[in-house]
Amino acid sequence: MTVREGSLESPTRHALDWKSADFHDEPKLFKEFERIFDICHGCRRCVNLCTAFPTLFDLIDEGATGELDGVEKSRFWDVVDRCYLCDMCYMTKCPYVPPHPWNVDFPHLMLRGKAFKFRKGPVKVRDRLLSSTDAVGKLATIPVVVQFVNAANRTGITRDIMHRTLGVHRDRVLPEYASSRFRRAARPDASFPVKDGKTTPGKVAVFATCYINYNEPGIGHDLLKILAHNEVPAMLVEKEACCGMPKLELGDLDSVARLKDLNIPVLARLAHAGYAILSAVPSCTLMFKQELPLMFPDEPDVKAVAEAMFDPFEYLVLRHKDGLLRTDFSRPLGKVSYHVPCHLRVQNLGQKTRELLEKIPDTRVTTVERCSGHDGTWGVKSEYFDQSMKIGRPVFRQMAEAGPDYVSSDCAIAGRHITQGMGETTARKQHPLTLVRIAYGL
Incomplete structure (x- = not known):
């Protein structure tokens, strides 16, 4: 019987059974770690996506047996911590996703590991703060407070303290808070x-x-x-x-x-x-x-x-296909280096942003489809900042090669990260929606 790669079919995602006792059962979790990691070890197709897979393969290759059984089980957490749930392995690389009978869903296994680890604790203050975006945002945008927070985020002494005590890397350029929500x-x-x-x-x-x-x-x-x-x-x-x-x-x-x-x-x-x-x-x-x-x-x-x-x-x-979108663009954009973020790619929409930008006269769009490496809160953390910049280097290089007038990403945080990685440039960072507004002359 021939079994086709799951990714050649229409991949199906199983519901996350997170309320069951088995989901949080440590022996059953580690048994699934071993099953999936051994499949990944025999494939290695995802080695260039992020640092989770190289970490796993290095642990195996440097172990006593050269196989998964030579890795200390406690080191499995090194892999979990390096996964930032971009979903790229599931959507673009893995041949064993459902409907393949091996039923590999690496991101959701990592999510299961993170859920077990969170429930077991302890959880760092930094991680609770970074994941409380709404609560922190409400506090940080209070008048007077917002000026203090933005100034502190730009001050070397404050950033050194944040690096040492909170684990927010001193070199990560942080987004400012707005004075008007x-x-x-x-x-x-x-x-x-x-x-x-x-x-x-x-x-x-x-x-x-x-x-x-x-x-x-x-x-x-x-x-x-x-x-x-x-x-x-x-x-x-x-x-x-x-x-x-x-x-x-x-x-x-x-x-x-x-x-x-x-x-x-x-x-x-x-x-x-x-x-x-x-x-x-x-x-x-x-x-x-x-x-x-x-x-x-x-x-x-x-x-x-x-x-x-x-x-x-x-x-x-x-709306354009429905004949209901105006195309009276009055301003060309020149050269745009456009980055497609991971969490947009996995929605399987096609490149809709590029498609619309290319309708603007005298606008040339260079598209980069690769993870930028920031990935939500992950790239802010002191222990992962360097890895974040390393993952992003091919993106930084490709975005700069076109000599763009604008650098753009649907993910505003990725756009900021890319601009930081590109270093000195004459290109302006603008969100694609801002580019469309500019092109309309609004």
Whole structure:
């Protein structure tokens, strides 16, 4: 009997059975570590994706037997800690993903390991802070406090203290906090008539996200301007909490469930009312489209939200196909080096951002499809900063080679990381939504 590679079929993701006792059972967890790691050892196709796989293979190769049985089981955690759940191995490399009978889901095994480790504890203060983006953002953007926080993040002495005590690397360029939150300042225009397309709802609700609300509100304002220019009635989601992705990456699944209970009832009402829900941060979009449905497969409202959730460029390109997107671009962008973030790639949308940018006259887009290495909170941590920069070097080089006028990524944090890695450059870092707003002359 011939067994085809799972990745040649339409890969299927099994629900995450995180509430079962077996999920958190240490002997059963380590048995699954051994099963999956041994398959990876015999394949090694993913060696160039991140540092988790080289760490595993080095442990095996340098062990007493040259096989997995020569690795101390306690060292398995070195592999878990180096996985930042980008999902690239599952989506682009692994030949043994379901429906292959070996049923390899490396990212969700790593998530299971992180969940076990979180529940067992202790958890670093740094990790709790970095994963509490909403709470920290609310505190950091209080008037007067915001100036102090931003100044401290730029001061060498403060960064040295953060490096030594919190484990936030002194050289990592951190995003500033905004003096005016997006949700407070946003003025969405809902006055236009609803024009449903063949593939798109004609009205939009914007899920702001923690990052856009507290760090780069301009991205959200640009999205609203683009929607208004195209006469799409828009509103903000009435009330929102963090999507839960930082907590997921930490393994704090109970907090993910708590945040789900805050967000889904509000979002489900919008989904059932026929709104397209747009989130301009790929990780947040992925959380609602993929991770929450896998964690809560029996909840109809979670499924309804997943089906209503759009990446902004997915929505805009579909509006164009529906004949409902204006293409009256008045300003060329020149050369754009565009990075496709991992959490956008795994949504299997195709390159919608590039597709729309290439409709702008006198604009040449160079696309880089490779992990930047920042990956949420992972690249901020002192122990992983150097690895983060190493993973990103091919991206930094490829983004610079085109001599771009603009450097852009749908993931604003990845864009910041890439700019830091490129060093001195005349290229301007701008989010793709900002580039579209510029091209429209808005």
